[in-house]
Amino acid sequence: MICTSVREGVECFxxxxxxxxxxxxxxYPVVEECGTCNRIVEFPTGKYCMIYPDPAAKWRIGTCDMATHIKAEEAEKAGKINPLKASKRMAR
Ligand code: SF4
Structure with a gap:
């Protein structure tokens, strides 16, 4: 059903x-650990995650498995960036 509260207009389970x-x-709004994650969407009510309704709870149990910024950082550290995939990612 479409949200009529904090993420107004978004389909929500x-x-x-x-x-x-x-x-x-x-x-609940995103937390500091969410950083520059691509799943953050800004609404007039604040910044929210498009996947998890409570980002703080997600981070309390460890690193968020859906965090796009963490995956990019890990790949960078490991030196495993495929230039073709990286350019496609940048285009999005
Ligand atoms: S996917 Fe994880 S890191 Fe990204 S905004 Fe949601 S809770 Fe935060």
């Missing part, structure tokens, strides 16, 4: 006719 069913009745 937790939205219902009675409102948001997520813990606390809302999504």
């Amino acid at each position: 937790f939205m219902s006719k009675k409102g948001c069913k997520f813990t606390g009745g809302t999504c």
